[in-house]
Amino acid sequence: MPELRQNFFTKEWVIIATERAKRPKELARQQPPKALASFVASCPFCPGNEDKTPPEVLRVPAGGTTPWQVRVIPNKFSALAGDAQPTRTIHRSRRSMGGFGVHEVIVETPDHSHTTALLDDAHVTNVLRAYKSRYDELSLDPRIAHITIFKNHGLDAGTSLEHPHSQLIATPVISSQVRGRFQTALQHYDEFGECMFCQVINEEMAEEDRIVLTTEHFVVMEPFASATPFATHIYPRRHMANFGDISGAEMTDLARTLRKVLAKLYHGLGDPDFNYTLRSAPAELHGVKYFHWYVSVIPRLTRVAGFELGSGMFINTVPPESAAEFLRNVKAEAAAGAGGQ
Amino acid sequence: MPELRQNFFTKEWVIIATERAKRPKELARQQPPKALASFVASCPFCPGNEDKTPPEVLRVPAGGTTPWQVRVIPNKFSALAGDAQPTRTIHRSRRSMGGFGVHEVIVETPDHSHTTALLDDAHVTNVLRAYKSRYDELSLDPRIAHITIFKNHGLDAGTSLEHPHSQLIATPVISSQVRGRFQTALQHYDEFGECMFCQVINEEMAEEDRIVLTTEHFVVMEPFASATPFATHIYPRRHMANFGDISGAEMTDLARTLRKVLAKLYHGLGDPDFNYTLRSAPAELHGVKYFHWYVSVIPRLTRVAGFELGSGMFINTVPPESAAEFLRNVKAEAAAGAGGQ
Numbered sequence: 001m002p003e004l005r006q007n008f009f010t011k012e013w014v015i016i017a018t019e020r021a022k023r024p025k026e027l028a029r030q031q032p033p034k035a036l037a038s039f040v041a042s043c044p045f046c047p048g049n050e051d052k053t054p055p056e057v058l059r060v061p062a063g064g065t066t067p068w069q070v071r072v073i074p075n076k077f078s079a080l081a082g083d084a085q086p087t088r089t090i091h092r093s094r095r096s097m098g099g100f101g102v103h104e105v106i107v108e109t110p111d112h113s114h115t116t117a118l119l120d121d122a123h124v125t126n127v128l129r130a131y132k133s134r135y136d137e138l139s140l141d142p143r144i145a146h147i148t149i150f151k152n153h154g155l156d157a158g159t160s161l162e163h164p165h166s167q168l169i170a171t172p173v174i175s176s177q178v179r180g181r182f183q184t185a186l187q188h189y190d191e192f193g194e195c196m197f198c199q200v201i202n203e204e205m206a207e208e209d210r211i212v213l214t215t216e217h218f219v220v221m222e223p224f225a226s227a228t229p230f231a232t233h234i235y236p237r238r239h240m241a242n243f244g245d246i247s248g249a250e251m252t253d254l255a256r257t258l259r260k261v262l263a264k265l266y267h268g269l270g271d272p273d274f275n276y277t278l279r280s281a282p283a284e285l286h287g288v289k290y291f292h293w294y295v296s297v298i299p300r301l302t303r304v305a306g307f308e309l310g311s312g313m314f315i316n317t318v319p320p321e322s323a324a325e326f327l328r329n330v331k332a333e334a335a336a337g338a339g340g341q
Numbered sequence: 342m343p344e345l346r347q348n349f350f351t352k353e354w355v356i357i358a359t360e361r362a363k364r365p366k367e368l369a370r371q372q373p374p375k376a377l378a379s380f381v382a383s384c385p386f387c388p389g390n391e392d393k394t395p396p397e398v399l400r401v402p403a404g405g406t407t408p409w410q411v412r413v414i415p416n417k418f419s420a421l422a423g424d425a426q427p428t429r430t431i432h433r434s435r436r437s438m439g440g441f442g443v444h445e446v447i448v449e450t451p452d453h454s455h456t457t458a459l460l461d462d463a464h465v466t467n468v469l470r471a472y473k474s475r476y477d478e479l480s481l482d483p484r485i486a487h488i489t490i491f492k493n494h495g496l497d498a499g500t501s502l503e504h505p506h507s508q509l510i511a512t513p514v515i516s517s518q519v520r521g522r523f524q525t526a527l528q529h530y531d532e533f534g535e536c537m538f539c540q541v542i543n544e545e546m547a548e549e550d551r552i553v554l555t556t557e558h559f560v561v562m563e564p565f566a567s568a569t570p571f572a573t574h575i576y577p578r579r580h581m582a583n584f585g586d587i588s589g590a591e592m593t594d595l596a597r598t599l600r601k602v603l604a605k606l607y608h609g610l611g612d613p614d615f616n617y618t619l620r621s622a623p624a625e626l627h628g629v630k631y632f633h634w635y636v637s638v639i640p641r642l643t644r645v646a647g648f649e650l651g652s653g654m655f656i657n658t659v660p661p662e663s664a665a666e667f668l669r670n671v672k673a674e675a676a677a678g679a680g681g682q
Contacts, residue, residue, distance in 0.1 A: 001425050002440025004514060011517040015440065017420045079358045079648075079656045084342050093541045094565050099343025099356060150647030158646025169648050173345060176352040177653025180521075200434045224435050277651030298650055305499025306491030307420075307510050309639055310618030312518025315420045 005225035014227045015315045022317045024326045027301045029270035036113040045163035047110045060126045070130045071107040078103040086143055086172035102170040106130050112163050117266035125255035134168055136244050139283040144170045146282045154273025156300040189290035197292030198239050210320050212327045217253040222320035229318035234295040241291045243280035260332035268330035273300040346566035355568045356656045363658045365667045368642040370611035377454040386504035388451045401467045411471045412448040419444040427484055427513040443511040447471050453504050458607035466596035475509055477585050480624040485511045487623045495614025497641040530631035538633030539580050551661050553668045558594040563661035570659035575636040582632045584621035601673040606640055609671035614641040
């Protein structure tokens with residue numbers, strides 16, 4: 001029998017459609033990952049082509065023969081403009097604002113053929129440190145209300161660029177969707193005196209069914225009301241509203257944990273297209289007791305269709321308990337000889 | 342310069358990214374529509390294969406040589422079960438409910454090769470009448486809270502079935518996304534004493550920039566804060582909260598209008614994959630003064646990526662004014678000799 005489940009954080013319903021249930025292997029990519037060259041002369045993110053991008057805002061140097069390990073650059077095709085004025089115009093039903101914002105690209109490695117799942121953990125740590133450095137600096141700008149850090153991997157996840165990269169977009173507004181999450185979390189705190197995320201982390205760790213792995217500082221789970229197959233959340237076990245408050249030891253652990261999650265998807269589902277995004281309270285909500293940051297990893301195995309667009313509800317054909325069991329059993333080691341520097 | 346715009350109905354922000362602006366032709370499908378056979382022996386929706394589907398719940402008979410014009414059948418791979426109990430279970434953070442619901446398929450024509458854009462208007466009217474008949478009947482079931490009628494056309498819109506069909510899913514809950522729309526509309530009515538949709542219809546008809554076409558009973562527009570390229574709304578000009586309250590003359594006009602919109606997309610953008618969905622107040626909100634039903638047509642020309650998933654905001658690379666101008670200039674006649682019966 002199918003089941004309806006309600007997301008505790010957003011109150012949104014999803015349909016867990018057991019009649020349409022798919023085995024993980026049915027969702028896996030059938031062909032092996034495309035072999036990429038380590039260097040592509042026309043790729044703007046490959047070493048030697050640094051002048052094809054706007055001047056970099058951050059560089060993590062590398063030892064050895066490569067000129068850098070990680071670079072952060074302004075997006076050449078920025079969705080928002082750093083020199084626009086965030087001035088509002090209200091004319092009856094039409095509300096608009098100058099398109100002020102910051103749009104940056106984090107080039108994760110000089111090697112075109114790398115993929116995060118197979119990098120070494122120290123390298124992933126430096127990618128995350130680059131996120132935090134940019135996040136910390138941009139959080140100081142009073143014109144910026146919200147910072148979204150995300151990665152698109154593969155065509156179905158919205159990118160045609162193969163070179164490993166992630167992005168950051170800072171906006172002068174907070175979307176009503178994200179604002180709604182904070183409001184729901186605040187109401188829960190006011191009613192029950194605890195962070196709703198901490199509550200769920202404790203419950204899920206006791207229940208175990210939806211846990212993929214736990215580390216000293218993080219817990220990885222498939223959400224009870226998971227909207228899409230293999231959607232995976234990585235929560236810090238310590239209560240923390242803002243990504244910027246992560247400690248050094250937690251950062252190292254997060255890098256290892258994120259790399260493991262991506263390796264489980266890579267090996268278990270055949271290098272699926274995926275997005276990940278970092279959901280953090282913004283600077284204006286620094287240190288609040290009711291919100292808890294996390295990383296959301298969304299493999300793009302299915303298509304959003306008319307029902308989802310019309311109803312706001314999703315149909316998930318893989319129960320999160322099955323997804324968690326499957327992922328627990330996939331080895332997460334980096335392939336021998338692949339990745340890393 | 343890019344612009345941020347706020348959706349008046351949902352208060353959600355979108356980025357109109359002029360730096361990344363795409364001309365309509367860049368988004369159009371480059372290869373011509375795939376030629377389909379009129380009859381495919383293995384297709385469960387083709388005539389003669391009626392026994393491959395569950396027994397039909399509605400049939401619109403046809404004159405001439407075809408056995409029927411439109412059929413409504415239960416979905417063989419139903420996302421929800423008509424015999425499940427909509428009983429709630431609440432265990433701390435885990436909220437679930439038996440997967441009760443109704444999932445039906447509307448087979449729009451016996452001809453496998455048809456496409457709605459090229460059908461004759463009388464035929465489309467019968468498809469819409471089938472929607473209304475099922476909508477009216479299911480609205481009487483007190484276990485049903487919300488009915489979503491939608492169409493998926495093409496792989497990127499979430500269907501692999503070529504035979505023209507649409508679907509209906511009736512759920513025992515209203516999603517928080519949809520509930521949020523009703524709440525916002527109610528607040529607007531309480532504050533200003535008018536339907537926010539009627540206000541926008543009047544403003545847009547006076548402004549003209551985003552209008553695609555108007556008919557006696559309907560107005561077709563690109564929303565001011567359109568989240569995706571060529572998203573198109575069809576509103577009844579008369580205030581009406583529920584699709585079920587449509588008159589006979591309005592139904593004929595809606596069929597002609599919907600067919601014209603789909604034909605403009607078909608001819609202008611090369612038969613793009615698309616979804617449409619009918620957004621109506623549910624039976625429990627019958628006749629309310631604050632909500633206004635409409636049809637939302639979403640061509641699937643771009644991919645949702647990590648920014649959208651993380652921030653809740655969309656980046657739209659085609660300003661709605663450009664999309665409206667483009668669609669106004671595309672001829673909407675059915676191709677000579679194609680479609681119809």
